[in-house]
Amino acid sequence: MMPRKLTPLQALLMGLALIVVLFPVFWIVMTAIKPPTDWNASPAIWVPSKPTLINFQTLFNPDAIREYGVGGVSQAATDAVIGSLLASVSATAISVVIGLFSAIGISRYGNGGKSTPLVILSGRMFPPAAIAVPFVIMFSTIGLIDSYPGLIAIYAAVTLPFSTWMLKSFVEDLPREIEEAAMIDGQSRMMAHLTVTIPLIKGGLFATTMFVFILNWSEFMFALVLSYSNVSTIPVQLAKYVTATAGTLYGVQAALAVLAMVPLVIVGYRIQSHLARGMTFGAIKQ
Amino acid sequence: MNTRERKIDKVLATFDAGRMNRRGFLKSLAALGVTTFVANAVSISPLGAVKAYAAIQGAEQRAWELAKVAAAKATRKTLTLLIPTGSIGNMKPYADKWKNELGITLEFIEEPDEVVHTKGMQEAVAKTGRYDVMMPTAMSYPDWIDSGVIYDLTEWVEKYDPELFNKEWGVVFPASHHAQLYNGRVAGLLNDGDQITLLCRSDHLTDPAKAKAFEDKFGYRLGVPKTWAEYHTLAKFMHDPAKGFYGSLEYRSPYYVKWMFMQRLVSKGRLYFDGEVNPTFNSDEGVAALEDMLAMNAYLHPDAFSFTWSSNYNAFGRGEGFMNIVWPSGFKYSKAPSTGPATTGKIAATVMPADKLKDGTLLYAGMFCWGYGYAVSKYSANPELAYAYSQWMTSPTISSDAIPYLGGYSDPYRVNHMLAPTQRLLDTYTPEYLKTLYDNMVNTVPDFCVPGGFEYQDALDKQVHACMTGAKKPKEALDDAARAFERITRRIGRDKVKKSWLALTRNLAEPIRKASGADKWS
Numbered sequence: 001m002m003p004r005k006l007t008p009l010q011a012l013l014m015g016l017a018l019i020v021v022l023f024p025v026f027w028i029v030m031t032a033i034k035p036p037t038d039w040n041a042s043p044a045i046w047v048p049s050k051p052t053l054i055n056f057q058t059l060f061n062p063d064a065i066r067e068y069g070v071g072g073v074s075q076a077a078t079d080a081v082i083g084s085l086l087a088s089v090s091a092t093a094i095s096v097v098i099g100l101f102s103a104i105g106i107s108r109y110g111n112g113g114k115s116t117p118l119v120i121l122s123g124r125m126f127p128p129a130a131i132a133v134p135f136v137i138m139f140s141t142i143g144l145i146d147s148y149p150g151l152i153a154i155y156a157a158v159t160l161p162f163s164t165w166m167l168k169s170f171v172e173d174l175p176r177e178i179e180e181a182a183m184i185d186g187q188s189r190m191m192a193h194l195t196v197t198i199p200l201i202k203g204g205l206f207a208t209t210m211f212v213f214i215l216n217w218s219e220f221m222f223a224l225v226l227s228y229s230n231v232s233t234i235p236v237q238l239a240k241y242v243t244a245t246a247g248t249l250y251g252v253q254a255a256l257a258v259l260a261m262v263p264l265v266i267v268g269y270r271i272q273s274h275l276a277r278g279m280t281f282g283a284i285k286q
Numbered sequence: 287m288n289t290r291e292r293k294i295d296k297v298l299a300t301f302d303a304g305r306m307n308r309r310g311f312l313k314s315l316a317a318l319g320v321t322t323f324v325a326n327a328v329s330i331s332p333l334g335a336v337k338a339y340a341a342i343q344g345a346e347q348r349a350w351e352l353a354k355v356a357a358a359k360a361t362r363k364t365l366t367l368l369i370p371t372g373s374i375g376n377m378k379p380y381a382d383k384w385k386n387e388l389g390i391t392l393e394f395i396e397e398p399d400e401v402v403h404t405k406g407m408q409e410a411v412a413k414t415g416r417y418d419v420m421m422p423t424a425m426s427y428p429d430w431i432d433s434g435v436i437y438d439l440t441e442w443v444e445k446y447d448p449e450l451f452n453k454e455w456g457v458v459f460p461a462s463h464h465a466q467l468y469n470g471r472v473a474g475l476l477n478d479g480d481q482i483t484l485l486c487r488s489d490h491l492t493d494p495a496k497a498k499a500f501e502d503k504f505g506y507r508l509g510v511p512k513t514w515a516e517y518h519t520l521a522k523f524m525h526d527p528a529k530g531f532y533g534s535l536e537y538r539s540p541y542y543v544k545w546m547f548m549q550r551l552v553s554k555g556r557l558y559f560d561g562e563v564n565p566t567f568n569s570d571e572g573v574a575a576l577e578d579m580l581a582m583n584a585y586l587h588p589d590a591f592s593f594t595w596s597s598n599y600n601a602f603g604r605g606e607g608f609m610n611i612v613w614p615s616g617f618k619y620s621k622a623p624s625t626g627p628a629t630t631g632k633i634a635a636t637v638m639p640a641d642k643l644k645d646g647t648l649l650y651a652g653m654f655c656w657g658y659g660y661a662v663s664k665y666s667a668n669p670e671l672a673y674a675y676s677q678w679m680t681s682p683t684i685s686s687d688a689i690p691y692l693g694g695y696s697d698p699y700r701v702n703h704m705l706a707p708t709q710r711l712l713d714t715y716t717p718e719y720l721k722t723l724y725d726n727m728v729n730t731v732p733d734f735c736v737p738g739g740f741e742y743q744d745a746l747d748k749q750v751h752a753c754m755t756g757a758k759k760p761k762e763a764l765d766d767a768a769r770a771f772e773r774i775t776r777r778i779g780r781d782k783v784k785k786s787w788l789a790l791t792r793n794l795a796e797p798i799r800k801a802s803g804a805d806k807w808s
Contacts, residue, residue, distance in 0.1 A: 040597055042530075042589075042604065069624035071693040074374045074396065133411060140412040225408065228416045229366075229395045239398040240371040244615060244695050246625070247596015 031254035036068040039250040055255035070246040077256055080237035086148055088216040091155030096209050099163025104193055107171040124161045132225045146228040154222050159212045170204030206274035234260045294318050298335040321686055321708045345449040349678035352446055356671035357388040364391045365675055368420040370399035375693020410435035415665035418672040424465040424657045425739040427473035428786055436661040439472040448677040455682035455702040463793035464732035465657045470789050474659035475680045479699030481654045483726050485610045486510050488634035510636040517639045521585040524608035533585030534609040535602050538754045539593045544747035545655050550575035552651040552731040553641035555801030563784045565771040568764035576753050576760035603629050614697035617719055635719050637726040649801050654730035690714040698723055729795045736786040738778045745770035
């Protein structure tokens with residue numbers, strides 16, 4: 001199919017939409033390379049005349065920014081970056097694996113009855129703030145507070161409804177006759193799902209994984225409430241860049257935000273073909 | 287007793303015996319690391335050097351002795367502090383001393399300042415024992431004490447005497463009471479004299495052309511404003527938006543704007559409640575305060591509606607306004623060439639302007655807002671050690687040393703910080719500003735340091751902000767806030783709030799108690 005050419009009006013609208021979408025990214029990247037004197041200059045400095053990597057250096061060496069007279073940054077972001085990776089990757093893997101098998105069970109075998117999908121979804125019906133304190137009490141009692149297993153458990157639990165429901169729609173859109181054909185060929189149910197169902201919904205699986213990972217990667221409240229000093233994540237670390245000598249360290253915050261974007265951009269770029277397919281999978285019903 | 291202490295004792299005895307002159311005495315003590323403030327005070331004390339030294343150093347020494355005993359007994363050799371991000375600079379310099387001399391590691395858990403209160407309330411239910419010392423603002427004490435998460439420090443205070451109420455080096459009254467006590471009992475030890483004062487640009491005040499134009503127009507000399515009316519006049523006179531120079535930079539942004547209202551309200555002799563904890567800010571005085579603020583909007587910096595404390599300080603430091611209402615840290619920003627390139631050496635500070643009461647008298651009132659302090663967690667494994675740390679850090683001597691360190695929020699709060707300052711305090715704040723801080727602090731009214739304090743403040747803040755943005759008329763906004771206050775009071779319990787409010791207002795400057803009628807409450 002020949003790619004459709006945009007009309008000038010469509011191109012203009014597309015360009016405007018792109019500016020709106022990309023402006024925050026542009027601003028964050030520019031702030032990340034500004035020296036402290038330019039962070040909140042008035043009038044605003046769009047592109048720094050003397051770009052610097054000092055904000056990135058400060059992330060891993062808190063004293064680096066002292067050369068600009070800014071003191072009081074006490075924590076390196078290393079723990080937060082590692083913590084975010086650990087919590088997000090683990091919780092995403094757990095959530096997607098459980099969600100995948102739940103989706104197959106519900107779609108193909110009606111496990112748990114008709115109300116099961118709704119019961120799973122009900123976990124998302126509570127505002128996180130409403131369940132945070134009960135979790136604090138429960139986790140304190142069983143020793144999971146301020147620990148990565150605790151944070152991973154809650155991230156997996158909170159994102160499980162998303163992964164189950166998203167994957168359920170992908171599984172349901174796949175004709176079950178394909179799996180049955182594999183079973184007629186002698187494969188067990190499990191093998192049929194592993195060799196047929198999962199490869200065929202690969203796009204949906206990537207899209208779901210990406211979506212769940214983003215949710216976990218950017219989660220703030222549970223990480224804040226359930227952590228003391230052993231657990232640290234990027235969103236919580238971002239809120240800590242305030243000093244008495246310079247107020248909010250916008251440049252350092254922006255540098256960490258840029259760093260936080262990197263894994264998502266890389267993974268998104270690498271799986272973009274799957275993502276596009278995953279997002280549109282099932283758009284046209286069989 | 288270590289070698290240094292023995293040497294100090296010897297110098298003191300020699301001075302008392304008349305075998306050393308004053309200059310030699312000061313020099314000897316300085317060489318032994320005694321602050322100038324202590325050495326000076328001791329040298330002129332009628333008690334004699336030995337006794338005077340013991341008195342001034344007392345709070346620090348008693349705390350240190352307690353710390354030594356508690357550290358020896360402690361099974362956990364780490365003292366964990368919950369502190370707001372950005373405050374570590376005042377504490378970190380002493381971590382080595384605690385480690386080397388007591389074997390105690392100081393661990394700092396930093397949280398964004400707006401969640402410290404929530405973290406404390408969270409600990410009340412989680413009971414993890416993760417914190418030993420917690421650093422909230424004075425407004426947290428009522429809820430934290432009532433929820434059982436922190437100790438009532440009164441017995442320790444009576445036993446180890448941190449010299450909270452000493453006239454020469456105690457915490458300045460009334461902050462000594464309203465920023466440390468809850469229902470008359472000690473809930474925390476103040477480590478930060480957060481109050482707002484008024485900064486003006488001295489270079490504009492001394493500009494001969496402006497001085498003449500001002501005097502010709504208004505009939506009195508150009509100077510720092512003494513009343514809110516003068517403040518308004520000055521803002522209007524100096525306001526020059528074409529040059530990016532605005533009359534004032536006071537806050538209109540959410541979260542901060544309530545303090546601008548509360549300040550004007552107390553200047554008019556009104557407190558937030560009456561003696562029965564009925565809201566009183568929706569009175570004529572409250573409406574007048576909001577109308578004053580609306581009238582000032584024309585002369586404010588265009589970012590006033592979005593200022594945070596740091597963006598406000600930075601804008602003033604860049605020379606974008608004539609006046610600013612700031613915490614003491616704002617003065618430090620304006621003074622430092624790095625953060626105040628346009629204001630360094632050009633600041634005239636003054637106490638908050640007065641307002642004229644119905645009988646024609648002027649009432650000077652200030653706002654003590656925020657103000658961190660140390661509290662001891664009920665779930666600490668080493669509460670005595672935690673208390674010892676709190677007393678040691680806030681003692682007249684150590685606090686004088688700690689406050690000037692960069693990278694912390696601590697500002698002067700004891701009498702000696704302002705009236706007998708160390709050289710480092712003088713270098714950080716200037717003698718004039720320290721005097722201004724003292725003069726302002728003696729007239730301060732606290733935040734809502736009663737049960738539910740944060741809820742009351744939020745309710746007021748929302749309505750004041752709605753009025754400033756034009757969404758509500760002054761009376762409508764204040765009536766809505768008053769209704770929200772009634773709901774909060776009913777839920778918490780009127781008697782409970784009343785008891786706390788009466789205890790709080792019992793210790794205010796007499797002119798404010800009289801003007802507000804608090805002197806007749808019981």
